[in-house]
Amino acid sequence: MKKKLLFILIIASFINGYAAVNYFFSVEFTNKNNTPYSLTNPSAYLSARSIERRASFGIPIDSTDLPVNQQYIQQIVDSGFVVHSVSKWLNRATIYVSDSTIIQKIRQLAFVKSTQYTGKVDPANLAPSSPQKAKTDAIVTDYTGQNQLKEIQGDYLHNQGFTGRGMYIGVIDGGFKNVHINPGFDSLRLQGRLLKTKNIAHPGRTVFQGDNHGALVLSTMAGNLVSSNFRGTAPHANYCLIITEVGNSESLFETDFWVSGIEYADSLGVDVINSSLGYHTFDDPSLNFSFSQMNGKTVRSSIAATMGAHKGIIIAVSQGNDGLKTWKMVGSPADADDIFSVGGLQSGIPSNFSSFGPTADGRIKPETCAKATNTTLIEATGIVSSNETGTSFASPIIAGMLACLLQHYKQINPTPNLYDFRQAVIKSGSLYMTPTDQLGYGLANFKIADEYLSTLSSVRNIAQDKAEILEVKQNGNSFTFLKSANYYGKTLFVKLFNSTGMQVFGKQLVDDMTTIETPETKAGIYILKINTGIKVVSQKILVR
Known part of the structure; x- marks a missing residue:
């Protein structure tokens, strides 16, 4: 990775x-x-x-x-x-x-x-690394780069003007070679949106020399190269660049550097973090992780990732590139809870190298997916190419769009809810109802996620001051149920009866917002019986 x-x-x-x-x-x-x-x-x-x-x-x-x-x-x-x-x-x-x-x-x-x-x-x-090989330019037919933004419906948000403006994105990676001179980042520098840099792995050193992995990752979000008609997924966001990787070694202490990196990003007030790094096997085999440790609660980098999420940071981490290797499974910190681990695919088919879930404790991973095979990005030489492959590049595609989605969500909801935000993205997945081990919930759809949050915010604003357990909206043959604040996260059981006492449906409500499709529903008064597990209450519903 x-x-x-x-x-x-x-x-x-x-x-x-x-x-x-x-x-x-x-x-x-x-x-x-x-x-x-x-x-x-x-x-x-x-x-x-x-x-x-x-x-x-x-x-x-x-x-x-x-x-x-x-x-x-x-x-x-x-x-x-x-x-x-x-x-x-x-x-x-x-x-x-x-x-x-x-x-x-x-x-x-x-x-x-x-x-x-x-x-x-x-x-x-340690031996000097081989010189970076030259990359050949690729034909780019539109600014999304091989439709990697359109296939996750990111253009839906971009076309509304939500391009990450005002959002802070932290990038935790290896190195950001030539970002200070690469023409693909001209607008980032000239507009003053490159806010902070910090080299935690090599204190006192610039982040703009050495490894270029972070620069490639950054380009999928912040890149803006007019001459090649290329634009990243969050082209107007602000960025903080953080190095936690040593370089020519793989050591357990790098996971601790990563922890320091996420804490630094938090202290700056970032909204979103992308990290295309993962850990499980080290130069010293005695320090290797076992898969049983991939439960989000054992490895320090995973613990810190979850803590960051609980402090209000939206975190995207690459799922890993071990699908064809002995390890095969998700590593750390992608195994963390309440983050977005990002798997890879191409044209709806899993990238064969993308690491598998679930976690050791059975949680579905990855939470979402984007293009990881022949991703279009800007090289350190300033050219656009489609020669790079890895979940390292699927993750920032998603991270950039998370920033755009968050930008809109905060605009329509003065009291945003982290659980709702996360569920919106997960439920937008192409495989949400039938997740797989390699693609998890599948390809993200940011149009669906945005519409989900918009509907939820609209209904929740109406229900804000009401004392009912549930707010109900009926549209044709569908009923949308929204729990009141006192019942967020709690399971409810509902049954709907018509005026003759016949049951129309019965349903267990786990999510804070649930939409139920019913057979043709005639106009009239219906009775909704709600079982909270402690009491049963009835509520009248008028269907027009």
Whole structure:
């Protein structure tokens, strides 16, 4: 899934010029006692936009948002270690040292709960990457690029003017080579929409050198190359570029860098994150994950992905390219709950390399799909090509459209609901009623998703101040049931009877909004009986 094209020069800078091997550890702290920060003053550690995003979804700031205790960090430094990065959500730090035996010093500290070896960087075992091969230009017949936007009905939102304007998208990846000079990103730079960059893997280094995987990913969303009639799925969004990949290695500590990356994106107040990275197998086989760990609750990158989603970030992660390999299954963080893992297809047929679901605990993966075979994008050389393949490129196609959908949703609903948003995209899937292991819920349809949210918002606004358990709208032979706020997420049982007492239908309502098609329904008064599991109430319905 990742392009490993970083040169030895960058690796050398990563280890700060040390010739010796550096050993990495993840250190978990026992608490955040005596922190100078408080939940009542979040502006000290979160941006105004991050705070506002939580507030818009009704999400409280909690102790996981508080920074790691700096006194603990200082004591680790005083013990002879370098602190590479930290995670406030998981209350951890990633540290490294050339003498691994002194980790005992850290384990003896009273505030340390646990430590884990997460890999090493050995410059003697690294070789320079091969030069990037030139790509040939492709014939592009319209700006969508091989219809990769039209096949998910993304043009429906674009044609209404929803192109991601005002949305913040964080891109967590390997490297963003030439983004600062590539003509495909001219409008991104000239309009001031390239907001922030951060190299977590190689602190202090630019994000615009080395690996180009992130630049390819970015182009599917932010690219705008008039000369080739190419435009990405969120061409007017704002972007933050974050590197968490080391390069020519595959190490467990990269999952911890990823955690730091998503936390940084959160602190900036991003609305959407795309990450076309995945983990399960490492250079040190003893650190490999087992599939039983792919339950969204075990691997730190997966835990953090779910936490990010619960803090109001819409997250898209590539499903993986292991469908033809021994591993075959979804990896981390794509196994996380409440995110969008994105599988790959071409012309409705699964890309054979796209990793399989479900997760180890039986959840359907991927949640959605987009084009992953011969995806059209902008190369680092500034040309448009259709030579790149992988779920790495299906994911940002979806992420860009999630930003456009969110832009419209927030416009029509002043109190947006994360569950509704996620369900709208999932239910739009071409395989929603018959999901498969490789495509999950299938190809996304953003026209259906947008119409679902528009209908839900319209009905919910009508029902906002009513005390009924259900609001009912009838249109021809269909009934749409919307639960009142007190019953969101709860299962209800309904039966509809006509004036003679004959039952028209009975249905279990799991979703907050459900539409039921019925045989021909005559005009008149009907009785709806609602069973909440605690009580049964009746409600009159007038059918015209």
